[in-house]
Structure formats: structure tokens, C-alpha cells
Amino acid sequence: MSRPRAFSRIGVLAIAAASLLLCVTPTARRITQGLPDRLDDREFWSIVSTFSEPGGFFRSDNLVSNETTFQHVIPSLQQRTRGASAYLGVGPDQNFTYIVALKPRIAFIVDIRRQNMLLHLMYKALIEMSPTRDEFVARLFSRQPPSELDPSASAETLFAAFEHAQADEQAFERNLQDVDAWLQGHHRFSLSSGDLRAIEYVYRSFYSAGPDIRYSFGRGPGWAPFPSYRDLMLETDGQRERRSYLATEENYQVLRELELRNLIVPIVGDFAGPKALRDVAAFLRERGAHVTAFYTSNVEQYLFRGDEWQRFYSNVAALPIADQSTFIRAYFNNAGRVGFQFAPLPSMPPTPRSVTLLNPIGVLLTAFNEGRIQRYLDVIELSK
Numbered sequence: 001m002s003r004p005r006a007f008s009r010i011g012v013l014a015i016a017a018a019s020l021l022l023c024v025t026p027t028a029r030r031i032t033q034g035l036p037d038r039l040d041d042r043e044f045w046s047i048v049s050t051f052s053e054p055g056g057f058f059r060s061d062n063l064v065s066n067e068t069t070f071q072h073v074i075p076s077l078q079q080r081t082r083g084a085s086a087y088l089g090v091g092p093d094q095n096f097t098y099i100v101a102l103k104p105r106i107a108f109i110v111d112i113r114r115q116n117m118l119l120h121l122m123y124k125a126l127i128e129m130s131p132t133r134d135e136f137v138a139r140l141f142s143r144q145p146p147s148e149l150d151p152s153a154s155a156e157t158l159f160a161a162f163e164h165a166q167a168d169e170q171a172f173e174r175n176l177q178d179v180d181a182w183l184q185g186h187h188r189f190s191l192s193s194g195d196l197r198a199i200e201y202v203y204r205s206f207y208s209a210g211p212d213i214r215y216s217f218g219r220g221p222g223w224a225p226f227p228s229y230r231d232l233m234l235e236t237d238g239q240r241e242r243r244s245y246l247a248t249e250e251n252y253q254v255l256r257e258l259e260l261r262n263l264i265v266p267i268v269g270d271f272a273g274p275k276a277l278r279d280v281a282a283f284l285r286e287r288g289a290h291v292t293a294f295y296t297s298n299v300e301q302y303l304f305r306g307d308e309w310q311r312f313y314s315n316v317a318a319l320p321i322a323d324q325s326t327f328i329r330a331y332f333n334n335a336g337r338v339g340f341q342f343a344p345l346p347s348m349p350p351t352p353r354s355v356t357l358l359n360p361i362g363v364l365l366t367a368f369n370e371g372r373i374q375r376y377l378d379v380i381e382l383s384k
Helices: 003-024 026-033 041-051 074-080 094-102 114-129 133-141 155-161 169-186 193-212 229-234 249-260 276-286 299-303 308-318 361-369 376-381
Strands: 086-089 106-111 264-268 291-297 321-332 354-360
Touching (some): 074 354, 094 106, 094 249, 094 291, 106 276, 114 169, 114 193, 114 249, 114 264, 133 155, 133 249, 155 229, 169 193, 291 299, 299 308, 299 376, 354 361
Parallel strands (some): 086 291, 291 321
Antiparallel strands (some): 321 354
């Protein structure tokens, strides 16, 4: 055989071997594809359906956050987590403010309540159908402002425009039909009659209370100290800058674009459960992604009533993380009516009723593996 022909055959064999290697290492091939720029409707609904666990119980509907300081950590969080990969969170729409601040490639909202997943589907429909902030607020509360707002209007001006707007029952019924049609007709999501009733219950709560809706909606005047939706949208980061997802039109458009691309995925799951977080972990690992931020609110406080916290941290250990991966958690002082007794942090003022803290995920997992986590306060003491 001549030397040129031999080299040619070696080259062909090398290419064939490389192709065969790609065929027998599917995991490596998936990693190179990275996170998707969008999920089609079938992929989105498959993740929602197959990653989810059976719904569980929580003592409150929790339609609106009760944390006034959740924006305070955003400046530090942005410095720590540049170039966000994936975001995980729990609860209602405070997640949107963190998502807008971090601009992750994909976000998963994992909550034990199926109603929370349906709440986020309601938000998804309303946001996708509303090209601007004022249209979204009008649909969310079924109220029409007296005049069209300038896109550059401040959040304060935005909500002032709705302050005296009257609730419109006909608009509510029409909007509810539009939400159902958007989810089932436009997206073709498979929702049961129970799901649709739950969406109607949630949506009617926003219609009935308007922008004054609170975490404690429907529980009587004794729970009045909680902030309203309007209050939360007008909150600042503690440095006089408003960062909510309705603070600017630009923020809203960041959120809307992610919703339009099906990249905010609500899942029914127990933090200590066997499936939801593990499935999210596998999804991210297969695509070479990592969790940049994980907003836990104060869920860990409840997990420490038994041994569920150990299963939760085992689930967290399955998540792909990086040096920048960070927990965001809320810590409630004794003045808050949370049903638990533990000492507040020495540096914690009597008000507000909670503070928001950051904790590197790797630091907590190291402490957990070394047996240095035995109580909820151990977790709080690792946070800043």
C-alpha cells in the first residue's frame, strides 16, 4: 500500500471512530447542546407533568408574598452570580423579581401546592396576552385605568392609575375565559375541571381584592399587617432602587420574553420529596447547566419540624452547582405569627418581620456532610 493511501485510510478510520464515540456517549452529546433557547408547548407540559409530585398541604393559599425585604439581597446576589444559568424558587410571584434581576437561562418554580403551579399558569397566560405592564395589571385585577400610560411611567404612577379603578365583573368573566382558552387552546395544556376551578378561585381572589390583595387574603382583619401586592411592587432594594418585575417596562419585558419561550416552568413538588428536585437535577446535568440561585423562602423552617430537612439537603446535593450557586432564604423573627419559637438573630431588628439572607449552597452542603447541621438556626447562622 502506498503511503498517501495509507494516511487517507487512517484519516477515514479516525473520523469513523470519532463518530462511533459520539454514538455511544449520549450523555456527552446532550451536554454539548446546553440549555434550550425555548421549550415548545409539548416539552413544557411534559416537564410540568412528569417532574411533578402529588400535591401537598400548606396552611395558607400564599397568593402573594409576605416578605417585604426580599429585594434587599439583589445587589449582592447580582455581584455574586454573574451569568446566571438556572434559577429555582418556591411560592408566588416574588420569584419573578429575582428572575428579572438574574436573567437565568431557565427557571423552575417548585412548590408543594398544586394551586401554586396553577397560579403560575394563570400568570403565564396573563403575561403572554399582555404586551405592556399596564395591560397586565388591568387583566390581573380586571380593572381598567382611566387613560393609557406612558411606557416610561414609574411603578408608583402605574399603581396610582389603578387606585380608583372599579372592579369589572364582565371584564373578569371575559378575562377568565381568555385565560382558560389561552392555556388549553393556544398552548394545549391538559387541565382538569378541578384545575380550572382552582384557577378561577385564584383569579377571583385577585379580582375581589384588587392591588390590595395580601398573603392573608380572606383570613380577616387580624392578618392585616401583611404587605399588599401594590406594596411589594413599590418596595426597594434597601438602597432606594425599585427592582420588582413591574418597576420598569424593561423588567416586565424580560419576564414576558421568558414566559413566551416557556422557560419559567412551575412544578408541583415537596422539597423533601423523591422526584421533583431530582428530576430538575437530572435535566440540568444532562445539559451542562447548574443552579445559580435557589430561593427557598422559609420552607426549611417547616422541614426542621421533623427529619424532612435531611432529605431536602440530600436532594440539593443531587443538583449541579458551581462556586456562585446561592441559597436565598427568608428568616422570620418572633414577632411574625409563624407558630415556631426560636431566637431572632442578634443583628435582626424587631421590624420588618423578616429578613432575606444569602448562603452559598456549597457551604451549606459541606456543613451538612460534616454533621454541623442539626437545627434550623444552624442554617440561619451560615447565612448573611
